[in-house]
Amino acid sequence: MKAITSVYREIGRGAKGFMASKQAPFLAGTEPPLWQTPGKVQYYKAEMEPYVPDEIKWQLRMPNRFAMRALKLTYLERVQLETTKFLSARIKHDFLRPDRELTLDLSVKEAEVLLSAGASVRSLADSGALKQIHERFNAAKGRVETEYLALREHLAKTLQNIEAKENELYAFLSSEKGLTNLRIHGEAAPILDTLGLTSGDAAIENLSVVEAAAEKGDESLAAIADQLHAYIGVKAKIYEVDAKLKEEHVNYVVKECGEAAFSREEWRELDAASKTYQENFGRRPVADSAQAEYATYIGSLNNLNSTQGEALVQTFKDFERTYNDRKAIYSDFKDNSEETGIDNFRTELLQHLAGSIVVKENRNRYQKEQFDRFVSSLQYRALTSKSLSLREFCREYASMIEVLVEDSHNDRSPKIEANYDDFGEKTVRPINATIFYYFFSADRRKRTIAQWLLSAVRYPNERVRRAYMHFFA
Missing domain, CATH: 1.10.238 (Recoverin; domain 1)
Known part of the structure; x- marks a missing residue:
């Protein structure tokens, strides 16, 4: 009996000791994750947090897809x-x-x-004088371009009219008189002319061909030759007027521009053409049959040169005056300080x-x-x-x-957009009855649970998160 009693005594003593022993708390020594930075994604689901109240589950970060933040150029x-x-x-x-x-x-x-x-340029700009100088310069430049273009266009139309009449005579000579070696204005140059093996202008060459054919005694060819000779004189006058205007334009307008070299070369070509036509025209006087038409063209060109031409030269001089005024201002434009x-x-x-x-x-x-x-x-x-x-x-x-x-932010987006919840429309309220209950209870484990809950809440920014965590530390 005593043996049985001692056995039960030992069993009861062991059970009493086991029941009296205390195990270490499950969350003993844990600390809330104060190290996490704003924007760090936490990969878990709200269902895996048994102590998170339902009313704040929506505040947790629950990313459901991979997202990359593009530059928004906010600033x-x-x-x-x-x-x-x-x-x-x-x-x-x-x-x-x-x-x-x-x-x-x-x-x-x-x-x-x-x-x-x-400082000088700035003072002129402040007073409005610089704007007036530019307005005068732009107005003079506009008049030069308009008047010069209009006058040259008039000369070009006159030249086209003369060449059209010459082409009509060339067509008649080719079809009726059998002169097939005449060059037509506006057509592709033959291979010899392309290679530079011909003498030059088609009108002068054609006139030589017709005059040579007229020496055989054909009066109709002689009359056509007289008409072509008169046209040569008109074209010489056209090139003379155009060359003179181009020379004035180079001297007064584009003498210091980037296109000055091109304009000078164009003036030399016009002057050479004028001299070539004048040399071929001056070999003999104008025939009586072509005198009337020749006089009409020459009178029109002289009138154009004496009225619009001289006015255009004065416009060139006005432009040069305004250009020099503007140049004097900008010669000391830069402040060297x-x-x-x-x-x-x-x-x-x-x-x-x-x-x-x-x-x-x-x-x-x-x-x-x-x-x-x-x-x-x-x-x-x-x-x-x-x-x-x-x-x-x-x-x-x-x-x-x-x-x-x-x-x-260590290459982490401060405003990560991996979540697609209603965080933007609601107010973050991590302090509620559940957290207060856990934190202010006497059990240390519940206080730790409350701190873990606070660390899992999504805050507006890092400053607010740290304020809550330090308050409930």
Whole structure:
């Protein structure tokens, strides 16, 4: 009996000791994940969190697909606004074209030139005198182009009329008189003329052929030869007037332009053509049969030269006067001081943008973020091209801001968009009755559960998350 009693005593003692022993809490020593950064995706489902109340399950991050964040250029509008302000404050006027407003369509190179303008040019622009000089210059240039083009067009039409009449005579001679070796104006040159083996102008060559055929005694051919000879004299006058106008145009208008060499060469060709026609025309007087038509053309050309031609030369001189006035202003256009050097525009603009724009999304705040952005912008390759328009420059700068923001977040998007819930429409309220119950209970395990719940809630930003976590620490 005693043996049985001792056995049960030992069993009861072991059971009592087992029942009296305490095991370590399951969550003992755990800490809430304060290390997580905003935007870090947590891959779990709300159903796997048994202690999460139903009313806050929607606040958890539950990504359901892979998402990549593209550049949104959030600061593009602000960058464009500040760039426009910089142009208005530092440049104010388009000194090269005062009739044009300063816009972001300017290239970086053009803006650099405008920024380097000296004090004299700026004072003229502020007073409005520079705009008046440009208006006079543009008006004179417009009159030159209009009047010169109209007069040369009149001469060209007269020349076309003469060549059309010559072609009619050539066609008659070819069909009725058997002169098939005549060259027609406007047709493709024969192979010898293409290779440069013929003497030159078709009208002069054709006249020689017809005169040679008329020496055989055909009176009709002699009359046609007289008519072609008169046309040679009219064409000599046309080229003479055109060459004179071209010479005046070169001397007064395009003498310092890039097309001056081309215009001089064109004037030499017109002058040579005029002398060639005059030499062939002066071999004999105009026949009586062709005198009336010849006199009509010559009188019209003389009247054109004495009225419109002389007025056009005066227009050329007025243009030269306004051009010299404009040239005198821009001869000292650039300010050679270091403060307004032509290479300082980009640096000054980047300084202005760095100082006037504060990027709140960047984790490096305020002065440090602005200084880092200024240093980075000086070395940013996309901002070094001077052929960019200021509109493209602003876009590249806005892209650089977002790149720096992501870099400050360790290449994690501060506003990840992997979730497709109604977080944007609702207010985050992580403090509720359930969390208060767990946290303020006497059991340490429940306090730890409450802290884990708080760490799983999706907060608007890192500052709010840390505030909650430190409050419930």
